[in-house]
Amino acid sequence: MGRIGEGNMNKIGWMLLLVSALSFGQGTQQQPAPQTGKPTVSVQIVQHNQRAITTSPTDVDVYCSGYITTDRIPENHYIVGGQNSPDQSRYAGGSDAAFIYGTGFKEGERIQIVRRVRDPNHYEMFKGQRSDVAKLGQPYFDVAIVRIVHVERNVSVAVPELNCTDIVVGDLAIPFVEREKPPYRNVKVDRYVAATGKTTGRIIMANEFDSYLSSNRKVYLNIGADKGLKVGDYLRATRSYDYKYHDPVDGLSSKAVTYDETQLKPPKPPRGVEREFPRLTLGDMIVLHVHPRSATAMILTSYEDIHVGDGVELMDTSDAPPLGPSSSLTPSQPAGNTANPASANPEAANAPTITCSASPATVRAGDRATISCDVASADNRPVTVRFSSNGGKLTTTGNRAVLDTSQTGPGPVNVRATALDDRDMSASAVSTVNVEAPPAPPAAASKLNELEFKPNSAYVDNRAKAMLDDIALRMQQDANSMLFLSGGSDANEAPRLATERAQNTMTYLTQSKGIDRRRILAKPGAKKSHTVEVWTIPPGATIPQQ
Known part of the structure; x- marks a missing residue:
């Protein structure tokens, strides 16, 4: 076998890199047959099929x-x-x-x-x-x-x-205004297409502010009725290598070393050679509705992630007939094609079924409920379950979701589970979790006042009595509360004064104001002062630590 030149080797390396990237995007690879000669590279022309079962958007x-x-x-x-x-x-x-x-x-x-x-x-x-x-x-x-x-x-x-x-x-x-449902067409999508001279534009935004897009995502274009765009038009999504090389994120890879350490003085590509690379087709899309300066389109095929900022070009679909109810196509699957294959017999297809239940069906705010779903497919198709709710926070695992109501007010929370098969056929079930208000927090003791005593004295003076008169009136109005008196003494006073001050305060309330002695607790506290702290204790509250 003859020696392959360095220039050819470099060219083959680039082509193999493209094929490798395409194979990786497909998710499943077939093992290539052993090569005995010079490697070959083939580029498929993809015959694109629209979404399963339907012949037009849903x-x-x-x-x-x-x-x-x-x-x-x-x-x-x-x-x-x-x-x-x-x-x-x-x-x-x-x-x-x-x-x-x-x-x-x-x-x-x-x-x-x-x-x-x-x-x-x-x-x-x-x-x-x-x-x-x-x-x-x-x-x-x-x-x-x-x-x-x-x-x-x-x-x-x-x-x-x-x-x-x-x-x-x-x-x-x-x-409400009825919107047209354009028919899907049997469109062929070539991975590499030179500029055709037809209307071009750009994806400037996507629904839900998505940035990286794939099949079934909705995008907004900067061309609309002003450029003659119509509902049902097909556009290809495009990206030039010059754009990729100069993108702030994607262009970082161009800074890396691309040569192999075994190469001896490989030829250096001319500056700006990426401008000579063929334009890349990322996928195609169908126009759903048109406005004066913009249009909304739905991505059908995506060979790889399509980005906001990628270009679009109007496609010629004059030789692409609409898909009929009995269309039967045998497409060649492209590397990385995420479009769904059309069904040969849509009328015989069955949507998945789903039933769900919530346990428990009623919770206190802050508690959790589990929504469990049973799904089945009469056609034995793979089915995934997606959950959404109008309140709370969902954590999903397979066919189950846990609803956290810690940030939810009282009332019903509806959890919708949607079973979706690989043909985009779906069914939904709604489970309701009733959220009750949390129990009232336990009452807490609150400090009403603080009585001042003269140094080295436990006598309840007129100023303190005026404060206690107000406290006594409050005790009479709230027959269920208790009173806690915490006596204090300074460091240079006799410790017994803390007890005497609390006891004398209680004596005034019971003997002069008629408060039941059983509703008052008087104790010396740890506070170093010539005061008595007066606390009200509602039912169920604990005595404050002193």
Whole structure:
């Protein structure tokens, strides 16, 4: 076998590195056949299949995607509370009732709940991200679709029909508008595609302020109706190597030594050679809805993490027919492709089933409850369980979740468990944990006053008697409390004075004011002073340590 030149070796090394990265992203690798000659590198053209079972995005996809718009969203109708206010502040379960402030509603009317949002993160995924978002308008997240069930003068009652996240006070209520569900298409996605000259743009933000994205995530683009974008258009996500090399994070790897210690004077790549690398296709996405300057799209295929800041380019889908109900495709799986394979017979598929129970179903605030779920798949598909709640803190393990109510007020907490299989088919169950108010803390002793005595004297003078008259009146008004008298004496006084001062104080209260002696405890204390401390002891409280 002939000797391979150093230049070819370097080229092959780069290509093998790309193949290795793709294989790693796939999660499971097949062992390559033994090589007996010069290594070969192949790049697959991937035939992309849409999400399982459905031939178009689901209601959750379409109505829980959010958007950026320059259109003015009215703010005269909004959430002000709910059936369990003020104890409950988040509403997500099917039994939750939310109150909407405003007039003009009708029973049976469907309402969209949206949230005007701001990004709490100060870090920008790319320079100028915040200003770019501001140029496109105001971001809104979809929260829920609700139905009006009761109308009064200024407040109407609504129940959720579709929840994207918890409804909270201040969320906006706007008229429900039907959104188009574009059909999925049998699109081919090539890992490397040169610029086509079609409309290009950028991912400038993502739903829930996500930064690193994969299949099924919703993204916001800086191109919209102004660039001719339409619902159902497909775009590829792209990234240039020049961008990767100069990214503050990803570019750090370019600073590392890439040569092997066995190499002898390898050729040094020319400066800026990364600009000559082919543009990388990261995946594809479908446009869900379009606004004047932006659009919302859902990622379908992601060969690797897609980042906010990556580019997008309109794809030509003229030769990609829509998927029909009986579409049967046999795709070649790409390395790292996280898209779900389409079902050859969607009508025969069964969603998973799930049943859940809470134990205990009623807890004191601060206690914990365990939600246990049983899941099954008639089609023997792998199923995962996701939990969410409208209160408390959840810790999940497999099919179980522990609800911590330490930061929760009294009232019901709804825990939603969603069983999701590998085809994105799902079923949900809601368990309710009733949180009761914690028991009242035990009463504590409190200091009422401190009587001053003259040095070397245990005589209760008129000033002390005036204070004791007020204390006696309080004792008469609160027949269940006790009194604790703690006498003190200075270091240069006789120790017996501490006892005498406490006893004389008690004598005045019992003989002159008629307080039952059994309600008073008089003892010498440890405090070095010529005083008597007067403490009230409510029922159940302990005597203070002296």
